[in-house]
Amino acid sequence: MNVESLSERGARARRDEEVDVAIVGAGPSGSVAALHLARAGLSVVVLEQGEWPEYNDYTGARPEHELVSTKLWHPNPNVRDNPNDYPVDTSTTDINPLMFAGVGGSATLYGAQWMHFLPSDFRVRSLDGVAEDWPFSYEDLLPYQLEIEREVGVSGLAGDPAFPPRGPYPFPALPIGSVGLRGALGMERMGWHWWPGSNAIPSEKFGELNACVRRGTCLTGCPEGAKSTTDRSHWPLALKAGARLVTRARVKEVETNEQGLATGVVYVDANGRDRRQRAKLVILCANGVGTPRLLLMSGGAKNPDGLANSSGMVGKRLMMHPFASILASYEDPLDSWRGPFGQQVYSLEFYETDERRGFVRGSKWNCMPSGGPVGVSGAIGSKVYVAEEGRFQDFWGANLHENVARRFGHSLIWGIVGEDLPEENNQVVLSKDLVDSDGLPAPQIVYKVNENSNRLLQFNIDRCLESVHAAGAIETLVSTPVRESGWHLIGTTVMGDDPRRSVVDQWGACHDVPNLYIMDASTFPTSGATNPTATIMAVALRNTRRMIAERRNQKVA
Amino acid sequence: MSQDKTFLALADFLIPAHGEMPAFGSVCSFADAQKALDFRVDLKEGFDRGLDADPALSAEAHLEKLNKEDGAAFSAVTTIAICTYYMNPRVRELLGYPGQESVQYDSKATQIYLTDGSLGHVLARGRKYRPTPGL
Ligand SMILES: Cc1cc2nc3c(=O)[nH]c(=O)nc-3n(C[C@H](O)[C@H](O)[C@H](O)COP(=O)(O)OP(=O)(O)OC[C@H]3O[C@@H](n4cnc5c(N)ncnc54)[C@H](O)[C@@H]3O)c2cc1C
Numbered sequence: 181m182n183v184e185s186l187s188e189r190g191a192r193a194r195r196d197e198e199v200d201v202a203i204v205g206a207g208p209s210g211s212v213a214a215l216h217l218a219r220a221g222l223s224v225v226v227l228e229q230g231e232w233p234e235y236n237d238y239t240g241a242r243p244e245h246e247l248v249s250t251k252l253w254h255p256n257p258n259v260r261d262n263p264n265d266y267p268v269d270t271s272t273t274d275i276n277p278l279m280f281a282g283v284g285g286s287a288t289l290y291g292a293q294w295m296h297f298l299p300s301d302f303r304v305r306s307l308d309g310v311a312e313d314w315p316f317s318y319e320d321l322l323p324y325q326l327e328i329e330r331e332v333g334v335s336g337l338a339g340d341p342a343f344p345p346r347g348p349y350p351f352p353a354l355p356i357g358s359v360g361l362r363g364a365l366g367m368e369r370m371g372w373h374w375w376p377g378s379n380a381i382p383s384e385k386f387g388e389l390n391a392c393v394r395r396g397t398c399l400t401g402c403p404e405g406a407k408s409t410t411d412r413s414h415w416p417l418a419l420k421a422g423a424r425l426v427t428r429a430r431v432k433e434v435e436t437n438e439q440g441l442a443t444g445v446v447y448v449d450a451n452g453r454d455r456r457q458r459a460k461l462v463i464l465c466a467n468g469v470g471t472p473r474l475l476l477m478s479g480g481a482k483n484p485d486g487l488a489n490s491s492g493m494v495g496k497r498l499m500m501h502p503f504a505s506i507l508a509s510y511e512d513p514l515d516s517w518r519g520p521f522g523q524q525v526y527s528l529e530f531y532e533t534d535e536r537r538g539f540v541r542g543s544k545w546n547c548m549p550s551g552g553p554v555g556v557s558g559a560i561g562s563k564v565y566v567a568e569e570g571r572f573q574d575f576w577g578a579n580l581h582e583n584v585a586r587r588f589g590h591s592l593i594w595g596i597v598g599e600d601l602p603e604e605n606n607q608v609v610l611s612k613d614l615v616d617s618d619g620l621p622a623p624q625i626v627y628k629v630n631e632n633s634n635r636l637l638q639f640n641i642d643r644c645l646e647s648v649h650a651a652g653a654i655e656t657l658v659s660t661p662v663r664e665s666g667w668h669l670i671g672t673t674v675m676g677d678d679p680r681r682s683v684v685d686q687w688g689a690c691h692d693v694p695n696l697y698i699m700d701a702s703t704f705p706t707s708g709a710t711n712p713t714a715t716i717m718a719v720a721l722r723n724t725r726r727m728i729a730e731r732r733n734q735k736v737a
Numbered sequence: 738m739s740q741d742k743t744f745l746a747l748a749d750f751l752i753p754a755h756g757e758m759p760a761f762g763s764v765c766s767f768a769d770a771q772k773a774l775d776f777r778v779d780l781k782e783g784f785d786r787g788l789d790a791d792p793a794l795s796a797e798a799h800l801e802k803l804n805k806e807d808g809a810a811f812s813a814v815t816t817i818a819i820c821t822y823y824m825n826p827r828v829r830e831l832l833g834y835p836g837q838e839s840v841q842y843d844s845k846a847t848q849i850y851l852t853d854g855s856l857g858h859v860l861a862r863g864r865k866y867r868p869t870p871g872l
């Protein structure tokens with residue numbers, strides 16, 4: 181049976197039935213939970229506000245790609261303007277949160293850069309005296325990381341000295357191309373760390389995933405079905421195992437009973453009707469913005485500050501990884517429209533704290549191709565390296581041709597992801613006036629890039645410029661902090677042992693509502709500086725396994 | 738002035754001939770721009786506003802005015818102009834851009850960084866992570 185017919189079977193609703201588990205969100209975290217719970221024999225329903233991806237809509241292989249993708253596949257829901265997404269009030273933030281609604285979640289548009297957090301990420305208080313240690317360690321999580329890698333079909337090269345020793349990746353690393361080689365050359369000349377990119381893009385056919393053919397449009401949806409997203413890696417298996425998936429189902433409230441236990445959720449269906457899904461357990465996997473939004477919308481009159489919020493921490497400590505980018509052009513051709521897009525090479529040279537630099541914690545760099553002629557021209561859109569001010573004539577006329585001739589096919593981009601420290605005033609609240617297509621309050625982001633991040637980015641930009649010049653760059657364009665860069669949404673329902681200071685325990689169970697779980701990056705105490713999806717899925721698997729093992733002891737309504 | 742004349746005048750100012758590269762109007766037509774616009778109906782209103790030009794203004798003065806007073810119209814006109822141009826097969830040929838093509842490769846081939854010693858240097862520089870057991 182193919183995915184389509186399985187999905188129809190999965191979506192059949194059974195009226196007023198109580199299931200074991202209702203999950204909100206079919207992105208990476210919700211998909212992991214659904215697959216493993218269904219395999220363990222639990223009845224599972226997943227409610228997802230978006231739809232199944234339509235691979236024909238990904239324009240990567242067609243000439244109109246750059247024109248269409250700047251709207252239809254823009255990572256900012258406010259630009260996409262698709263009723264399946266909720267809009268976000270960004271009037272009070274330095275960085276726009278980026279996400280996508282659909283089966284596969286925001287990973288539909290992700291770069292598939294696949295990185296584990298490092299050991300120090302779990303021990304920032306002990307090592308560097310900032311924020312909090314995690315309740316578990318790198319070593320505790322590693323077996324789950326490796327299991328998820330096999331489910332996802334990651335390609336990469338083991339042996340990186342920036343990580344403790346580990347076994348091989350499921351697939352060989354993708355070719356790093358001329359772009360990766362040039363990025364690596366700069367790092368070599370500086371004597372700095374670099375490593376061939378690890379990506380959630382199998383280099384060979386794997387299950388429903390095709391081998392990557394380096395089309396280079398990963399960030400706007402992979403038309404080849406090669407980039408690993410859970411609509412292909414997890415859902416065919418989850419549906420076979422009996423999980424049900426309801427799309428165009430926007431959850432508006434988690435319901436609780438007199439004892440304060442969750443009894444299920446209320447959602448608005450595709451026809452705009454309210455429906456109730458009763459469940460013994462509820463798991464929120466709606467990401468670092470959607471999850472606190474839903475808790476703040478829930479709880480009723482008894483909980484005016486939202487559900488599971490006796491600590492007051494729901495929505496607080498939002499981390500989004502302030503990001504800088506450097507576009508560097510070279511005389512020689514680099515075929516820099518070719519994928520993966522994706523990281524071809526990464527560097528963890530400046531990952532760890534060095535107090536002499538004037539900031540704590542560090543960064544991860546990833547080297548990517550720069551893309552097609554429209555993007556590199558810098559003339560339109562929100563490409564990350566475009567100068568925002570200046571005369572329009574600087575980008576047009578003879579300048580357009582010269583900019584394109586210099587950059588197109590000859591340039592690379594280093595992206596610098598900085599660790600974001602948690603601060604309570606960086607937060608998700610409910611907007612007072614903006615609503616989604618069902619009339620529910622949109623989330624509002626209150627976020628300032630802090631001084632530590634500004635210093636961290638500036639230090640790394642200066643180093644990156646040294647590296648690209650060492651490799652012969654003839655032109656560089658710096659953008660910092662990039663406004664359209666909130667692709668990592670972390671920290672808004674923090675985990676911890678103390679119910680007065682945290683929302684969930686180390687297994688994702690809400691202190692206030694023991695049968696309500698959170699399994700996305702909202703629970704992370706700190707952000708690390710690597711791309712988070714590997715860790716999100718590994719933590720979701722760890723929590724799910726524990727949920728299955730403890731199901732007889734679980735308190736339910 | 739008719740919409741097509743206005744658009745071509747603006748597009749030729751934005752994308753003139755330069756070196757080997759042709760001006761917009763010598764490779765693309767207004768009909769091409771309209772086809773591009775079909776992919777982006779969200780730009781249609783702004784595009785129409787952007788072409789509602791005062792005949793007394795030069796192309797540059799009109800664009801300057803749009804950029805200051807109607808960002809959405811400026812963005813619609815420039816987006817359609819540049820995307821139409823770089824979708825054109827002749828322009829792509831001159832640039833050496835085959836589009837986002839698919840490229841075959843051997844996933845098991847030995848990568849050059851393993852044979853030229855460069856990755857060996859990274860390994861020789863030693864461990865970078867801070868171990869944490871016991872913390
Ligand atoms: C452009 C871009 C590039 C990225 N690149 C990378 C990368 O290279 N590497 C990496 O590791 N990470 C990357 N990320 C981040 C990555 O996509 C996320 O970390 C990951 O998708 C998070 O998974 P999740 O399941 O927790 O949340 P999501 O993937 O955001 O999924 C949440 C789901 O919940 C649904 N939902 C939310 N609210 C409701 C509701 N009320 N009712 C019903 N459904 C709801 C949403 O529709 C969505 O489908 C990128 C993200 C973006 C946007």
Ligand code: SF4
Pocket residue numbers: 240381391392393394395396397398399401402403404405406407519520521522
């Ligand atoms: S580079 Fe690979 S994963 Fe990315 S879009 Fe192309 S085929 Fe898909």
